[in-house]
Amino acid sequence: MLHRGSSDPTEVSPNSLVQQAHTALAAILREGDAVIDATVGNGHDTLFLAQQVGESGTVYGFDIQQQALDIAYARLQEAGLERRTSLYHAGHEAMAVVLPQSLAGRLKAVVFNLGYLPGGDKVRTTTIHTTLAALEQARELLAPGGGISVLAYTGHPGGREEAEAVKAWAHTLAPDYYKVQITIPPSQSGTAPEWLWIVRV
Numbered sequence: 001m002l003h004r005g006s007s008d009p010t011e012v013s014p015n016s017l018v019q020q021a022h023t024a025l026a027a028i029l030r031e032g033d034a035v036i037d038a039t040v041g042n043g044h045d046t047l048f049l050a051q052q053v054g055e056s057g058t059v060y061g062f063d064i065q066q067q068a069l070d071i072a073y074a075r076l077q078e079a080g081l082e083r084r085t086s087l088y089h090a091g092h093e094a095m096a097v098v099l100p101q102s103l104a105g106r107l108k109a110v111v112f113n114l115g116y117l118p119g120g121d122k123v124r125t126t127t128i129h130t131t132l133a134a135l136e137q138a139r140e141l142l143a144p145g146g147g148i149s150v151l152a153y154t155g156h157p158g159g160r161e162e163a164e165a166v167k168a169w170a171h172t173l174a175p176d177y178y179k180v181q182i183t184i185p186p187s188q189s190g191t192a193p194e195w196l197w198i199v200r201v
């Protein structure tokens with residue numbers, strides 16, 4: 001299903017798309033679930049996921065920058081939720097190799113927030129090749145009823161191409177097995193973020 005914005009010229013902020021993603025995730029997550037934050041960054045999504053999965057759940061987090069993992073860990077510690085998380089200094093494209101094989105088919109959610117680390121090096125962005133590799137692995141690891149959330153930013157170099165590649169990948173998924181919802185808010189500049197929500201049937 002494709003949601004396009006109305007003629008309202010007001011651009012939707014990234015935060016409201018994050019809210020939409022969190023609402024969708026909260027609706028499917030339960031105490032004890034295993035989930036992945038594929039782009040830990042400053043840890044806002046990691047913290048949200050740790051709150052959702054409860055004491056017996058686990059958030060597996062990936063980032064290629066130690067700086068991001070340190071910031072995220074401090075955030076989790078401050079909330080007393082660091083024990084619900086396992087953070088890996090590794091690219092998300094390694095998730096199927098790095099994570100315990102017992103998780104295959106059991107992950108309730110995989111969350112991608114693409115682009116660069118806010119406040120960090122803007123050149124160290126996610127890339128089409130590694131993002132698509134990770135999405136394909138996420139799809140295979142997902143439990144029935146599980147969801148993949150992808151927030152794609154289109155305003156930085158390479159961001160538009162990455163967003164288009166992710167949408168093209170989503171369109172290849174068999175509709176009998178994956179329900180795909182793409183939210184493209186109205187944007188006069190053409191650089192608004194876009195959100196994909198993919199649920200395994």
Ligand SMILES: C[S@@+](CC[C@H](N)C(=O)[O-])C[C@H]1O[C@@H](n2cnc3c(N)ncnc32)[C@H](O)[C@@H]1O
Nearest residue numbers: 039040041042043044045063091092113117126
């Ligand atoms: C937009 S930020 C994520 C923001 C984060 N979700 C939050 O709540 O703060 C994107 C992050 O993806 C990371 N990244 C880039 N390539 C990656 C890869 N191949 N695997 C994992 N993380 C990657 C960057 O280092 C950056 O920290």
